[in-house]
Amino acid sequence: xxxxxxxxxxxxxxxxxxxxxxxxxxxxxxxxxxxxxxxxxxxxxxxxxxxxxxxxxxxxxxxxxxxxxxxxxxxxxxxxxxxxxxxxxxxxxxxxxxxxxxxxxxxxxxxxxxxxxxxxxxxxxxxxxxxxxxxxxxxxxxxxxxxxxxxxxxxxxxxxxxxxxxxxxxxxxxxxxxxxxxxxxxxxxxxxxxxxxxxxxxxxxxxxxxxxxxxxxxxxxxxxxxxxxxxxxxxxxxxxxxxxxxxxxxxxxxxxxxxxxxxxxxxxxxxxxxxxxxxxxxxxxxxxxxxxxxxxxxxxxxxxxxxxxxxxxxxxxxxxxxxxxxxxxxxxxxxxxxxxxxxxxxxxxxxxxxxx
Amino acid sequence: xxxxxxxxxxxxxxxxxxxxxxxxxxxxxxxxxxxxxxxxxxxxxxxxxxxxxxxxxxxxxxxxxxxxxxxxxxxxxxxxxxxxxxxxxxxxxxxxxxxxxxxxxxxxxxxxxxxxxxxxxxxxxxxxxxxxxxxxxxxxxxxxxxxxxxxxxxxxxxxxxx
Numbered sequence: 436x437x438x439x440x441x442x443x444x445x446x447x448x449x450x451x452x453x454x455x456x457x458x459x460x461x462x463x464x465x466x467x468x469x470x471x472x473x474x475x476x477x478x479x480x481x482x483x484x485x486x487x488x489x490x491x492x493x494x495x496x497x498x499x500x501x502x503x504x505x506x507x508x509x510x511x512x513x514x515x516x517x518x519x520x521x522x523x524x525x526x527x528x529x530x531x532x533x534x535x536x537x538x539x540x541x542x543x544x545x546x547x548x549x550x551x552x553x554x555x556x557x558x559x560x561x562x563x564x565x566x567x568x569x570x571x572x573x574x575x576x577x578x579x580x581x582x583x584x585x586x587x588x589x590x591x592x593x594x595x596x597x598x599x600x601x602x603x604x605x606x607x608x609x610x611x612x613x614x615x616x617x618x619x620x621x622x623x624x625x626x627x628x629x630x631x632x633x634x635x636x637x638x639x640x641x642x643x644x645x646x647x648x649x650x651x652x653x654x655x656x657x658x659x660x661x662x663x664x665x666x667x668x669x670x671x672x673x674x675x676x677x678x679x680x681x682x683x684x685x686x687x688x689x690x691x692x693x694x695x696x697x698x699x700x701x702x703x704x705x706x707x708x709x710x711x712x713x714x715x716x717x718x719x720x721x722x723x724x725x726x727x728x729x730x731x732x733x734x735x736x737x738x739x740x741x742x743x744x745x746x747x748x749x750x751x752x753x754x755x756x757x758x759x760x761x762x763x764x765x766x767x768x769x770x771x772x773x774x775x776x777x778x779x780x781x782x783x784x785x786x787x788x789x790x791x
Numbered sequence: 792x793x794x795x796x797x798x799x800x801x802x803x804x805x806x807x808x809x810x811x812x813x814x815x816x817x818x819x820x821x822x823x824x825x826x827x828x829x830x831x832x833x834x835x836x837x838x839x840x841x842x843x844x845x846x847x848x849x850x851x852x853x854x855x856x857x858x859x860x861x862x863x864x865x866x867x868x869x870x871x872x873x874x875x876x877x878x879x880x881x882x883x884x885x886x887x888x889x890x891x892x893x894x895x896x897x898x899x900x901x902x903x904x905x906x907x908x909x910x911x912x913x914x915x916x917x918x919x920x921x922x923x924x925x926x927x928x929x930x931x932x933x934x935x936x937x938x939x940x941x942x943x944x945x946x947x948x949x950x951x952x953x
Contacts, residue, residue, distance in 0.1 A: 705832040712810040714831055762803060789806040790813060790835070791844045 462542040467514065469494065478511075479525040480518045483567065483601035488525070491517055494543075495526065507550040515539040519656030521599040523568060524548055530568040532597055536653045549597060555613055556682045559603055564682055567604060570597040571615065574662060592665035594641060600659040605648050612642045612685035613663065614672060619683045622674065626681075634673030640685055641665050697725045698778045700732070702771060707783050710790040711765055715749065715758035718783070720773050732775040740769030757785070765789050797953055800875050801863040804922060805844040808861060808877065811918045812842055815911040821891065821904050822857050846880065849937040857883040857904060858940070866948075873953050875923055881905045882935055882942030901942035905932065908945060923951035 469475060470492040480489045496510040509531065511524065518524070524531045531548035538545065551568035559565050574593040582591040594615070598604045616639040626633065645662035652659075672685045703719040710716070720734035736755045738746065742764055749756040755771070764787045774780040812818050819826055819834070822841040826834045842859045852858065860880040867874040883901045891900040896907070912927060913919055919926045931946045 705830070710835070711806065713813060713835070762806060765806070789802075790809050791805055791839075 466543045481523040481525055483599035509548040511546045511548055512543045515544045517544060518546060520653055521656055521658040532570050532658060534597060534658055553615055556684060557611065557613055558684060564677060565603045567598045594663050596661040596663055597658055600648055600652060600657045604659050607643060610642045612640055614638050614683040614685055615641050631676040634671055636673060638668050638672055639665060640668050640672055699723050700773050700775060700778045700781045702773050702781050702783045707785045709757055709759055709785060709787050711762060711787055712760045713790050715756040717754050717756045718771060720753045722775060722778060735774050737772045738769055759787055800951060804863045804875060804877060807921055809842060809844060811911050813838055815907060817907040818911060821900065853939050855884040855886045857900060871953055872950050875949050875951050877947040879945040880935055880942060881908055881945060882940040884939055885941050888941055905943050905945060923949035
C-alpha cells in the first residue's frame, strides 16, 4: 500500500504536501516511541549458548491464542537489526528461538518465535559438554508409540528438534543420541549430594535420523532442524557429574576409559596465533602418563599445510617456535600436530594473522 | 574477469606500519613504559591499546597516555598509478607531555615520539622501501591541538600501481 494514502483521501484541506516525507522520516521514530509504551515488553536477545545477552524492548504479537499450537508461537516486532534467526529471546522467563527468516518493512522488523521446551545436553567430539535450548515438537503425533514384530515390542516416536545453527549444532553427527525426558528433574530430587554417576533410572532416549542444516540457513542467520527417533536406553545412559555439575548424557565412555587411554600429550601456547612479521610464537609440548602426571618424552612435531616452506621453524628442546613474514599467508591456518611413541596425537589449528 | 583490488593497500599498509612501529623499542618505551618484565603477548596486547589503525574522536580519550592513530587514504587515482597517503596522529595527553626526554631526540614527549616514528618509517631502509613504488616520503607535519591530547599529524605519501 502506498504511503500516500492520506494525501489522497484526507478530509483536511490544509495539507502541505510534505506528509509523505514526514511519514518516511519519522516511521522508525514512531515505532521507537511505541516501544516505550505499555504495549511493549522487555526481553533479552541471547546468542546460541546464552553467554551474550542484550536487553531490548519489543512488541510481542499473538500472546492471546485460541489453539494449542498457536499458544507456543509468537510474532515479535523489534527495532530493525536487533536480532536474527537462530537467536534466543528470553521472554517471560522462557526461552524462545527465532525461526524462519526475519525481515523488516522499513519501520520495524518482525520475527517468528517458537517456544523452547527442553534444554538438550550432549558431549561433543572433544568430550566437552554442550547445552542448547531446543524447540521440540511431535513428528508422529498420533502413532501408538510402539512397534513390534512377532516377538517383541519396542518404542517408536519421532520428534522434530529446532536449535541454532552454531558450530556445535552443525557438527552434530548422524545417530547422535540424547536423553529427552522430563523425569530427569524428578530423579535428581532423590539423589544424595555425593552421587557422581547413576545409570539405574529408566530414560527416554533419541538419536538423530535426519539433519537439516541448509534448509533454514539464511547465510548470516538461520537455525537447524533435526528429526530424532526414539530408541531403547543403553546401559551407560544416565546421570553423570562432570566438573561438579550433573548432566543427563548418552554414549558416555565406560568408566576408566580415560585411564586406559594411557599416555597423552598436549600443545601449550599463549594463543594459537602467529602474527605475520612479528616475533615467533612458541608452542610447548607436554606429556602425561596414565595417572595424568607430567612426564618427559621426545616430541615429534608435524605441520600440515601447503605452505610449510614459507614458515620459519625452530625446534628448541620440547618446544617448536614458528614465525612467518609473508603477507600472502595472512588469515591462513595450518594444523600443528604433536605426538610421540605410544602417545595419542594432539592437534592444534594455528592461524596467521596481521598485527593490528 | 580480473578482480580490481585498489583498496587492498589500506589493509596491507596497516599491517606493515603496525609491524614497523612494533619493532621500534623507542616507540614501545614512550607508549608503554618499561616492558622488560612483560611477556610478548602482554606487550602485544598493550601495544594494540596504544596504536590503532584508525582515527580517533577528540575528547573521547581522556587517559593520561600516549597514542598513535593512523589511517591510509588513496588520495589520487590515475589510470595506472594511485597515490597512497598515510595520515598519522602522534599524540600524548597534555599532563605527560613534559616529563619525558631521551638522548638524541628533541622537544616534548609528542615531539620525540614523532621523531621516533620518522626513524622507524623513513630512516629505516628496509621499511621505507616496503610500501608502493619507490620510497615512502614524509609529506608534511602539522601540530594537533586537542582538548586533552596534543601532538602532530604526520602525512606520508607513496605512489603505487593500481
